[in-house]
Amino acid sequence: MATAAQSVSIFGMIAGLIGVMALVAVNALFLIWMERKVSAHMQLRPGPMEVGWHGAIQTIADALKLLGKELITPRDVDKPVYLAAPIVIFLPVLVSFLVIPFSQNLIIRDMNVGVLLILSFAALTVLAILMAGWASNNKYAVFGAIRSVAQNVAYEIPLLITLMSVILMVGSFRLTDIVAAQSRIWFVFLQPIAFILYIICATAETNRAPFDLPEAESELVAGFHTEYSGMRFALFFLAEYTNMFIVAALATIFFLGGWRGPFLPGIVWFLIKVYAIIFLIMWFRWTFPRVRFDQLITLSWKILIPLALANLIVTAFVLKLV
């Protein structure tokens, strides 16, 4: 009986893995197209229009082009680390999908440490960026990597604290429990400050403008992935867009009631909310200029962390009183 249950779960794992792979690919293709469209329309341009309906399969064409590109390995790179970095950046991305509940039953594994799993693996992204930058043996790449580490250390703290205040209210790390706790009211209304702080930190965690210092084009060429070409570069790109999906999914689960919504099936509501958050993050990118590095660190240590802590303390007090 036990073995039967195990084999079923292994089968489920494999099916889940295939589903996740497909989701990652389709999501990245869609997000790149969406980003180009959003940026274009904010600048009164049409964006890609030539390949497919309104350029819908433009990104597929781009991906095919990237596949055909030569994989250049510069002479003086630290080869094992250089080759491992694109794989390492992709791993946490895949693991995070293990615990994300897309709807009531659509979840690969409902762990009771779901949040911790995602957040701890998300920290691996920094490691991968550091590996890529260091192994590239390129000053721009190293600078990008160093900035990324400083930034991620600074922004992971308020991120965790804001999530903590929601977890305090629910009393569980399990993501399905957090969704279930929002059956009456979404936490975005109970914890508006936490939501705003989370979105800011999430933007910084995914290294997106206005916090895209690790890959600031105007200063660092392409930052940590300067020396990567072809499919290796594509993996970094894929990881960035999948990370966006993950932080948006977390925001949906923590603040927007997850898959809950009237009429439509859960998965549809979930995706609508996720892409709405992603649109918000894109909207930031095409509105705000990149911050200076000292501003970035100041924002985190002087504003976000105190605010997040204050929010946590207030939440704890209110919970105690009620």
Place this chain on the structure above:
Amino acid sequence: MTSYVKEILTGFYSLLAGMGVTIRYFVKPIVTVQYPREKLQMSPAYRGHTEFVLDPETQTHRCIACELCSRTCPSQLIHLEGVKVGKKKLPSKYVIEYHLCSLCGLCVEVCPTQALQFSKEYRLAGYSRQDAVIDVFARMQAQQRRLGWPVTPIPEPQPEAEGEAEAKPKPAKAKPAAKKAEKPAEAEAAPAAPETPATPAEEEEKS
């Protein structure tokens, strides 16, 4: 402490204001023109190469081949020939080497009959210098064809009086030939070329 809170609030407000601007632009209609499929209307002040004015009454050009324009042109790029048709003199060839033109407008201004104007032609990319040599006469004929007007033929020299009928043709014919020889090779080939550059120009103006 109050300044700290105030800074956060004003900063947050300014961020929201910025996002308000971009979202307003997001829903505005786009301004990009998908060039080969859509085209912009050129402004009235746009100066393309010169062309003949088509007189709506006579349905043809007004040029009297006085050669004032070709003499005035500071770049000496107008090559025109006139022939006598009865009492009148008419141009039988009007070719400009547009790549030398400075668009100064002197030719347009000096013309006693206001026979010239600037066209709105802007698609002038070509593979050789020859592509920039424009046969203004052929262009006018093409315009007439498009409007459905009678096409002005290239006038043949006609004898003025009967007595001279025998003697005149020879020097009259020899003269253009001699003139041609003086001119650069490009101008020589020009009359053959006009159809090609003129055709995209027609479509252009139609749309």
